[in-house]
Amino acid sequence: MEQRFKSLFESITFPNGKTIKNKFVLAPLTHTISNEDGTTSEREIEFVKSRTQDVGMAITAASYINIEGKAFPGHPSISKEADLKGLKRLAQTIKQNGALAIIQIHHGGARALPKYVPNGDVKAPSDIEDYGYGQSQKHSSRAMTAEEVMQSIKDYGRATELAIRAGFDGVEIHGANHYLIHEFVSPHYNHRSDKWCKALAYPKAVVEEVLNVKTSLAPKDFVIGYRFSPEEAESPGISMELTERLIKMLIAYPLDYLHASLMDIQSTTKEGKYAGEKRITLLKRWVNHQMPLIGIGSIYSVDAALAGLNSGADLIALGRGLLLDARLVAKIKENKTEAIIRQFDSKREDKHQLPIELWHLFNKSAFPIPKKENE
Template identity: 50%
Template sequence: MDKKFAPLFEKVTLPNKVELRNRFVLAPLTHVSSNDDGTISDVEIDYVEQRSKDVGLAISAASYVTDLGKAFPGQPSVAHDSDIDGLKRLAEAMKKNGAKAIVQIHHGGAQSLPRLTPNGDAAAPSPITLQSFDEKEEHHAREMTNEEIEQTITAFGEAARRVIEAGFDGVEIHGANHYLIQQFVSPYYNRREDEWGENRLNFPMRVVDEVVDTVKTYADEKFIVGYRFSPEEAETPGIRMETTEELVKHLIEKPLDYLHVSLMDVNAETREGKYQGEGRVKLLHQWIDGRMPLVVIGSIFTAEQALEAVESKNVELLALGREILLDHHFINKIKNGKENDIVSKFDPNSEEKHDLPPNLWNQFNEGFYPLPRTDGK
């Protein structure tokens, strides 16, 4: 290995004293490859074992905590005890080569797909009509009742229990990407006039507390709990960096082991407001103030980009998303001095080059995700 890349392979110790073998994280990637009922598929096992083998921390695809929260075709479930057997297989595959294995627990909220949910239903903090994931037309999401909100909070805790029983090392609470938890924080999605709207941080903090209490009951002190969030929304009125500052300062008071910011570009700057033009990651790192590691993702396609992110001193852990899908040997190639052989562009004419599950290959080939491509499309 070129010694300049050594910082990427430094060990990282979490607040609960768990040690990660390097700074790389497998991002929670939507692979659309679980069975139709949400149980774990053989294709999924092979895929996740490949992508977990070299990272320090591996996070599963977003896994729905209630049937009403299903937001993707081929999405895994943690909503039922009957899911546990498959989850055990997934845990074993993710941990096989030394990574710590995490399940991301999720609810789609307004973005749940009615064609996949019971009775074609979708529910959100407030009524809204929108188009989500692969939909051709908009769907309507109704307002959740207070009883449903309480049941959903409990469901996040029950999902954490199942994750523990399945033998994983931790959970990540999905509070990002316009899904239910973020929707409660957002003034665009949450226009309620009750306690859930008057304090929009009420729902995410209750979910965190429910998960933490579950972990205290069923797991030991080595079980990892993380939280993912998106720092800004394009919508008006939407989440701004000032909102996220408040969120982060609440989260660092909780017994969490890391925060994970969802970005398309690690170097992204704040859109508007008090912090306009300032680097988002730098601000977040300042607000966290060393209380826990920050996981950052965003357009890392080369070894040099990975090194630059870590050497900024604002990134403790670096999540790989689209790049680890393009080349699951990314980390190994850096470690063995072959960083120039990394595959950083999608080649639609060489399916074997990327070794993707069929459904995910089709999405890449059809341009569903923005990617560097060999054909320039």
């Protein structure tokens, strides 16, 4: 291995004492291949196995904590006893090659799909219309009652209990990407007038619930992470100034890492007093060495991974990069970086070892990804 690559393969110890063997993290990937009832499928096991061979930590696809938060076809569940058998296999599959197994706990909020939610009754912080996964038309959601807000918080705790029982090393609270927790933070979605109108009230309550369950049921080194979107396109929406407040609130808790959801790890702030400054660098400053910061976004090469570390990330999450090339990390370690697959090639016979559903999405450019121009 080249000397300059070695920093990527150094271990990191989380605040709770748990160690990750290298700085590569499998990002949570929306694979859409769980069973219809949310239980773990055989295809899902094989797919996860193929993408966790070399990383230090793997975060599962967003897994719903209540059927009312189901947002995708083939969306995995961590909401009921019947999920446990498959979840145990999933955790074991991730851990068999030495990766930490983290399950992402999630509620779709306004982006839950009416066809999957009981009676089509989609709930969000406030009445709003929004797009769902793969939809070209908006659907409506109604404001949650105070009782429903409290139940959703308890659902995050229940999901944490199931994760502990399933043998996961930790949970990641999904507070990003326009889903329920993000929506409570965002002035675009949250127009409430009760105590939940305050941007940080709901994420604070969820974090406290998850931590309380950990204290009661889990070993001390059970990992708790939190994913967030630092800035959103909507106006008014989440700004970097609001995210600064969120970070300062989160680092006061005994969390183990924060995970910035970015499309490009080198992206810059679009407006406000931090306009033009690199987001990941700002976030690193605000985290202030209290816990590791995961960065993600458009990382298809070793140079992009190293640049992410240099810009402020402590750990590098790979999403689209590992979808294109399951051996991306291994190729870096083996000094075969020139062999890394960095473009989607619709003519590859192995279809990049992707589930056919994901292959079709990439083939029709449903997600931004470098594509090879085939004649």
